[in-house]
Amino acid sequence: MRAACADPADAIRLLLSLTTWTPTAQPSTAPVGAAIATLVSAMGQTLRRCALVSLANACAEYEPSSYDDALTVRAQVAQAFDTEILAAADAYQDATYQALRALRTAVIIDITTRGAQLAALVTVTTPAPDSVLPMAYRLYGDATRADDLIGRADPVHPSFMPTSFEALQS
Template identity: 40%
Template sequence: MTLLSDIADGVQDLAGQVQAFALDPADAVRLLLPLGAYRPTVAEGGDAIGLAMTGVQEACSALCRRAALAALARAVAAASLPTYDEAVALRERVTALLEAEIVIAADAYDDASAAALRGLRTALARLLSERAGSLPRLRTVEAPAPMPALVHAYRLYGDLSRADEISAYAAAEDPNFIGGTFRVRGS
């Protein structure tokens, strides 16, 4: 093993450990999204050493981002998405990260990485689009007066067990006073 392959293996292992550390694939997605967008401040220098340092920093950050994007793809594939709207939002966010990395790889003349990232983007977009098609959409609810989440759950679904879900979607500070306009999962 060489030092470079050890570093690459370590970075990939770290991204995999972040994914494995999360108890839920949705948490893994939340943790890996910022890592997939990692862009360090590059110290630039005009001399040969400064240019070499810049090249090393860019290569290391690309390695870190790509390892995080690979782990993110695995987490997205394992994630259970509750609504169409959340699946579409995740698809847009993940494909935007992949598109940005495709541009970086293409600008660095790394055609193999750009092609692999394009394939990953296409596969994830297709997967999330297929999943989204069978999921309920979010709908807007207007409550004229604040009411407890239990009341909303019964009125909207006839199911008191969905009160916590309504509190979460309404981002309620107190589940006993949910009013105004908020979004909930359809049926």
């Protein structure tokens, strides 16, 4: 799935949903029913763990747009890993537990390190709608950063920026 996504952010979003997937086994009174339920459970566990490995690779390719973005992704990824790490511990799967913890640590350190170098988001408020070019120059001293403001504020038209939106601090 990760290879089918052109943007690592899309891969992270899709893989995060796969890390919580649990298959449902159909109840059966047949003698083989318990074996089928065990197989279905093991399949779900394996697919979740494969999604976590792929998620770690997607995080390595991901470029956060701001410090806040890195924090958000880090929290989501940590939660996904924590859930499966706890499941491995509850099932007494020590090697899997250790491997998932090591992978989680590497991913969290990587995202934290790269995110720490980025600017934080601040809320920009203006008394009236303004054009993006003078706003970019006032905020950054550089009118060429107008595209970033447009992307973050999503105005109806660049000549009428909203009176309140999130922008990079520097």
